[in-house]
Each structure stands twice: as C-alpha cells, then as structure tokens.
Amino acid sequence: MDEQSPVFAIAMAAELADMHPQTLRQYDRLGLVSPQRTAGKSRRYSLRDVEQLREIAKLSAAGITLEGIRRILELENEVSGLRRRVRDLEAALSDELLSRPGSRVFAAGPAGDVTSLRHGTRTRRRTEVVVWQSKKTT
Incomplete structure (x- = not known):
C-alpha cells in the first residue's frame, strides 16, 4: 500500500489521528487536509493525510492558529516539491555528465x-x- 492511496473512511482516519470525525470535516473545509473523494462523494484518507492530521494536532497543541498551521503545511509541501525537483535535476545533470x-x-x-x-x-x-x-x- 502506497502512502498516497486513499483507503481510509472518515471514521477510521479520525480514529487513527485521534480526532473527532467532525474535526476532519472542518479541516477539509478549511483546506488543511484535502482527502480524495469516491464517486459517491465520500471522503477517503491516505496514510499521508493521517500523518498530516497528526501534525496539525501537534501544531494546534503548541498554540498555533489554524491559519498559521495552513501556512506551515503549505510551505512544507512547497519544500517537499522543491526537494523532488532538485533530485530530478541532479539526476538529469548526472546523466548528462555521463553521456558527455x-x-x-x-x-x-x-x-x-x-x-x-x-x-x-x-x-x-x-x-x-x-x-x-x-x-x-x-
């Protein structure tokens, strides 16, 4: 199972994140965690989503506002994307150096x-x- 696979219904994801299902719905509305949807519009959470919910709980417990948490998560996602891009560029550079x-x-x-x-x-x-x-x- 891939960490991005949407496999958990809201009740299971809430239990894994130690939260109430209504909290997950609120976080979805605010854009903090955006689970995938089934054809019937039910939410399906991945392991990555559950990890993000746990991170939100830690930040919230530290006194950070939901808007602050949203910004932190946005920046963390951007950093992850940039790291992937750097790895891709390093691989392309390595391939180019080997071929020329x-x-x-x-x-x-x-x-x-x-x-x-x-x-x-x-x-x-x-x-x-x-x-x-x-x-x-x-």
Missing part, C-alpha cells in the same frame, strides 16, 4: 532559466553559472 564527459552541460541564469550548451560554447551573460567537468587524462 569533458563538455559544458548547461548554464543557469539569475532567474533560474537553464540553457544547454554545446562543447566550446560560452554563455552570453557574465552573471550566469556554468557547470562543467574537466576531461581526465590517463
């Missing part, structure tokens, strides 16, 4: 734009970062 050893791979501009470069090509702007791997001599 000794040549420049790409240039990154100040706005985050990425441009592939051919061997021997230089960037046009001096503010860009260029990543390359030197040729090894044996």
Whole structure:
C-alpha cells in the first residue's frame, strides 16, 4: 500500500489521528487536509493525510492558529516539491555528465532559466553559472 492511496473512511482516519470525525470535516473545509473523494462523494484518507492530521494536532497543541498551521503545511509541501525537483535535476545533470564527459552541460541564469550548451560554447551573460567537468587524462 502506497502512502498516497486513499483507503481510509472518515471514521477510521479520525480514529487513527485521534480526532473527532467532525474535526476532519472542518479541516477539509478549511483546506488543511484535502482527502480524495469516491464517486459517491465520500471522503477517503491516505496514510499521508493521517500523518498530516497528526501534525496539525501537534501544531494546534503548541498554540498555533489554524491559519498559521495552513501556512506551515503549505510551505512544507512547497519544500517537499522543491526537494523532488532538485533530485530530478541532479539526476538529469548526472546523466548528462555521463553521456558527455569533458563538455559544458548547461548554464543557469539569475532567474533560474537553464540553457544547454554545446562543447566550446560560452554563455552570453557574465552573471550566469556554468557547470562543467574537466576531461581526465590517463
């Protein structure tokens, strides 16, 4: 079972999160936890949703408002997405380095734009970062 699979009905999710089902409904309305819906519009929670409910309970117990919790969760989700993106870019860079050893791979501009470069090509702007791997001599 995947942590994103929507398998728990609201009563089970509430029990796993040690909350009342009405609290889960309120959190859904506020957008703190958005479970998936069945064809009949019933809520189905995943393990990730239950973890998020537990995190909400901890933050709430620490005195953070629901709006503050919503913002924290939003930022945590953004950080997770950015980490995935960095891993994807690192994998792409690694693949490129393996397929083209000794040549420049790409240039990154100040706005985050990425441009592939051919061997021997230089960037046009001096503010860009260029990543390359030197040729090894044996």
